[in-house]
Amino acid sequence: MRVLFVCLGNICRSPSAEAVFRALVAERGHSSIIQTDSAGTGAWHVGNPPDERAQLVGRQYGYEMSDLRARQVMSEDFQEFDFILAMDNSNYRNLKRMRPDAGRAQLAMMMAFAGRPNEEVPDPYYGDLSDYETVFDMLKPAAEGLLDHILNEMKHD
Ligand code: 4NP
Numbered sequence: 001m002r003v004l005f006v007c008l009g010n011i012c013r014s015p016s017a018e019a020v021f022r023a024l025v026a027e028r029g030h031s032s033i034i035q036t037d038s039a040g041t042g043a044w045h046v047g048n049p050p051d052e053r054a055q056l057v058g059r060q061y062g063y064e065m066s067d068l069r070a071r072q073v074m075s076e077d078f079q080e081f082d083f084i085l086a087m088d089n090s091n092y093r094n095l096k097r098m099r100p101d102a103g104r105a106q107l108a109m110m111m112a113f114a115g116r117p118n119e120e121v122p123d124p125y126y127g128d129l130s131d132y133e134t135v136f137d138m139l140k141p142a143a144e145g146l147l148d149h150i151l152n153e154m155k156h157d
Helices: 013-027 052-060 089-098 110-114 129-155
Strands: 002-007 035-040 083-086 106-109
Touching: 002 013, 002 089, 013 035, 013 052, 013 129, 052 129, 083 089, 083 110, 083 129, 089 106, 106 110, 110 129
Parallel strands: 002 035, 002 083, 083 106
Antiparallel strands: none
């Protein structure tokens, strides 16, 4: 089972989502069956580690993400991954547009898994540390809902 988190730059929200989700997967003992990655629709930050502010706030929340490196999302990702989670409406639209006909990944909004299908994870890039805290506060319940959903789906396969 492979899960990809996508935002615009792949240095703030999607690596944060990956860090939160992979910690939860590890905590629940599913690391051997669930793999994670993240990517950006934009290419400005390719090869870079997550934004320092995301790393700082992440560490305060108990998430280490310095090992992650930004990459751009590719149409092949729709074959490689089972789930692709968009952080906001713009990411979602761009992903939908690049989805190949043969793509098998299920595309969804991240916050849908926190029972908030119309909500976006707000871009913190031009904000301050409190905006990064908001991101992590939003991602935790969404990551929990996503993992429950995936485990449930695997049980019924
Ligand atoms: P992210 O935040 O999409 O959450 O990684 C952003 C990072 C960089 C830019 C925009 C958003 N940027 O314009 O460079």
